[in-house]
Amino acid sequence: MHHILRRWTPGLVSLLRYRRSDLGPDLRAGLAVAAVAIPVGIAYSELAGFRPEVGLYSSLFPLVAYAIFGSSRQLVLGPDAATCAVIASAVAPLAAGDAAAYAALSAQLALLTGVICILASFLRLGVMADFLSKPILVGFLNGIAITIVLGQLGKITGISGTGGHVFHATFDLLVRIGETHPPTLLVALGAFGVMLVAGRLLPSFPAAVLAMAGAALAVLLLGLDLAGVKTLGAVPAGLPGLLLVRIDPAAVAELVPAAGGLALVSFTSMMLTSRSFASKNGYEVDPDKDFAALGVANAVSAFTHGFAISGADSRTAMSDAAGGRTHAAALFAALAVGLALIFLTGPLAFVPVAALGAVLVMAGVSLVDLTTLRLIWRADRAEAAISILATLGVVTLGATQGILVAVVLALLRFVRLTARPRVEILGRVEGMPGFHSLSRHESATAPHGLVIFRFNGPLVFFNAGHFRHALLAAAGGEAKPTAVIIDLLPVTAVDVTGLFTLKEVTEVLRARGVEMVGAGRQTEWRNWMAERGFNPDGLSIYPTLRHAVKALSEPAAENAGSPDGGPSEMKASS
Template identity: 80%
Template sequence: MREALRRWAPGLAALLAYRRADLGPDLRAGLAVAAVAIPVGIAYAELAGFRPEVGLYSCVFPLVAYAIFGSSRQLVLGPDAATCAVIASAVAPLAAGDGAAYAALSAELALLTGIICILARFLRLGVLADFLSKPILIGFLNGIAITIVLGQLAKITRIEAEGDHVLHATFDLVVRLGETHPPTLLIALGAFGLMIASGRLLPAFPAAVLAMAGAALAVFLLGLDLSGVKTLGVVPAGLPGVMLVRLDPDALAALVPAAGGLALVSFTSMMLTSRSFASKNGYEVDPDKDFAALGAANVVSALTHGFAVSGADSRTAMADAAGGRTHAAALVAAVAVALVLMFLTAPLRYVPVAALGAVLVMAGLSLVDLATLRLIARADRTEAVISLLATLGVVVLGATQGILVAVVLALLRFLHISARPRVEILGRVAGMPGFHALSRHESATAPHGLVIFRFNGPLVFFNAGHFRHALMAATSAEQGAPKAVILDLLPVTEVDVTGLFTLKEVSDALRQRGIALVGAGRQTEWRNWMVTHGFNPDGIVMHPTLRHAVKALAAADTDHADADDTKVS
């Protein structure tokens, strides 16, 4: 029973073995997480196009689901900037301004996302955690950040900008800046000031809480809502009931791809967060189990009037900084948010929308990671360009299409790396043992009459042509025809049928020119593989190491020279 729990519900298994010593730190961490989750949940609900209570619903039950099924002790799930941007981008065109349809379609999207995540767990697709490279993910999140910041300008100026696209709306807003509503702008500027001051003077205090509380107090005391400052209005008290999510067949064609993209991006970013905190605290997380846990959290959110959720890095960081040790911290946070929903929603009516816009602008700016982008550019300019393309895809095409751009970029990068592995010609360097690339060592010299060829990747159907072209070019570039080509097989981790036929074709072509093709490394593995598959290209002699191959060829050359001398004498 215990083994089954660890396999299917690792969080619950850990909670059943809970230590009393962890209770105090988990209580403090849970309350700290709730203090951040409440304002952020309300702000992200606004970003996704929901009423504030929906954002709070999404901070309660998904937390409980992950605490039961997840493997990370610190990870906190909830509304996330990227997730909310994708929801708005995917659902708004389908709902066409109908609030009820918007809520129903969002629940359907969360349910589909959850189902896809659970199916991915059974297909053992946890390896997808590494699918989106760091540059692509950074670029995607930078694009989301820019979109969020631009999207909040209308809230902090109260200009009803026109335009279906965020760039069009931003241009229209800039043209109409003279229509800015001064009290609304002052509230937003005050919220910015409170968050900046709080970050410097009270770093342990949630800045968003201070900004929303201060702005709400200003509205209440000064009657700013009567001056045209838009507020949240009445927020219904109580917890949501369970609802049956109806799948709309007409919307499935649009929602399934969006759900797939949402599952991929949510899971990838979530695993980056959970792995970093697991490494810091000295334990491992299981990607496959966490895929299922993310799916369970989204299904539960859909059934309880919430929307799609993901790993929340800021709230996870808060849980860790406050000393949270186990999944119980997330349960404490969920209970705290639930208590606010039941008994403390009345003051939320005075929270101005402009303050929420300011909170989202600060959240968006915190997502911008120019420092990492600069590091990427120093390491590899191509990767930096790919990161910028991912950013551009989100800003120009929107969050949903931006996911597609990120996936296509990831596939193209993978194909480029796999289809064009690095090719090196090796030689000796004085004072250094072994063989080294001629291109990296000016003093390296190739053994006389030999080409030592290294292909740094598997030899399979999509790179076999590159292998053939590079090897034949290496023999043509040699001053005078080489006597032999030694193929370093250690980096060649896999060979498919196309690769074998390519080897045979190259061997035959070289033999016609009087050049032998010799293999070095993986001798036993290659021999067994070829015997198993009944394939043995003529003329390819195998040696255990490069050194052995060079020595054997040198000895054969000496024997041949001696035989010629004997004939002459």
């Protein structure tokens, strides 16, 4: 029984072993997380196109679900800027302005995202946490940040009717800038000022809480709502009921791609956060279990009137900074959010929309990571270009299509790295043991009459042609070699196409009077080929490059019968 619980509910196992000494730190962390989750949940709910209470619903029961099923002690789930932007981009065109349809489609999207995550966990696709490279993820989040900031300009200026594509909405707003509503703009500027000052003077206190509370107080005392400043209005009190999610077959075809993109992006960003804090605090997380936990949390959100959620880095950081030690911190945060829904919804009615816009702008700005982009530029300009392309894809095509752009870029990057592995010709460098690349060491010299060829990657169908061309080119120089030695240590895998390529190259070189041998992975290759009954015409495999060079540089008779330096040779059986 314990084994089953540990496999499926690692968080619950941790909670069953709860220590009283963790109660104080976890309670403080939970209250700190709730202080951030409440204003952020309301703001992100606005971003996703929902009423404010929906953001709080999405910050409540999903936390409980992850605390039971997740493996990270500190990760906090909830509404996230990227997921909210994707939800709005995917659902709004299908709902066509119908609020009921919007809510129903969003619930379907969250449920489909959860199902995809759970299936991915069963298929052990936790490796997808490494799928989106750092440059692509940075570029994607930078694009989301730009989209969020531009999308809030209408709210903070009070200019209505600036919807549509972000470029069109921004251009329309600039054309109509004279229609700015001064009281609304002043409220937004005041919220910005409060957040900037609070961030400096009270860095440990959630600035968004002060900004929204101050703006609500201004509306209440100064009657700004009567002056045309839009507010959230009445927020229903109480916990969400159970929602029976109905799947609309006509909408599934449109929602599944968005759900798949949400699953990939939310899981990838969630694992970046959870791994960072797990490393900091000295424990490990399980990607496959967390994939399932994310799926369960999304399904729970769908059934409790919420929307798709992800790992929340700011709330996780708050939990860590407040001393949170276990999954119980998320439970205390959920309890605090639930109490706020029951007792504190009255004051939310006075929160101006402009203040929420200011909170979202600050959240968007915090997502922009130019520092990392500069580091990527210095390290590899091609990777930096990919990051910028990911940003442009999100900004120009929207968040949903931006995920597709990010995935395509990730695939192209993978193909570029694996289809054209680095090829090196090796030689000796005086004073340095072993063999080294001739291109990186000017003083390196190749052994007389030999070409030592290193292929830094697996030899498989999509790079076998590159291997053949590079090897024959290396063996076809003016100084015709007597033998070619392939360094097999970097060749981590070989498929059938790779084997046939080895066979073809061996025959071509033999026709030229050039012998071809391998070096390294001797036992592995012998066993691998024996299992498959395949060997490229007796290709000899030496244990090391040194053995191969020595054998081919001296008369063959001197090495015959050598127990440690002789080759492993297998005759062809196919």
